[in-house]
Amino acid sequence: MIVRYLSLAIILFLSQQVRAQDLSVGYDMFSHKKPAYITKKDGSTFEGTIDKIKRNKGLLELVVLEVRNKKMEFNPDEIDHMYLAPSGLDKLNNTIDNAYTVAKWDREDVESYKIKEGYAFF
Numbered sequence: 001m002i003v004r005y006l007s008l009a010i011i012l013f014l015s016q017q018v019r020a021q022d023l024s025v026g027y028d029m030f031s032h033k034k035p036a037y038i039t040k041k042d043g044s045t046f047e048g049t050i051d052k053i054k055r056n057k058g059l060l061e062l063v064v065l066e067v068r069n070k071k072m073e074f075n076p077d078e079i080d081h082m083y084l085a086p087s088g089l090d091k092l093n094n095t096i097d098n099a100y101t102v103a104k105w106d107r108e109d110v111e112s113y114k115i116k117e118g119y120a121f122f
Helices: 002-023 088-093 095-105 112-116
Strands: 035-040 045-056 059-067 070-074 079-084
Touching: 035 059, 045 070
Parallel strands: none
Antiparallel strands: 035 045, 035 079, 045 059, 059 070
């Protein structure tokens, strides 16, 4: 009997930990027209449009950004964070999820105004 109560308590505790994933909304496709913002680990920032994003098994391999008609390549290990605008179709797919999660993005370490404009933070 005690084992059942203990198991139930552990399950309830763990179910609350899973809710942390509610913060992030998954985007798969990104706009090639709206500006993207990339900050490297050395602190340098870049603003441009996405030319190409290479992935392997869902993991980011390379981001190619067009900055002033020049293509720049960024490897994931040199990127500190980036803001990418989702494509129109992807945004439509996630509209309902965004309505519930955008309010949770008011954090000091995230530029909230970009999130409220529809950008995704990585």
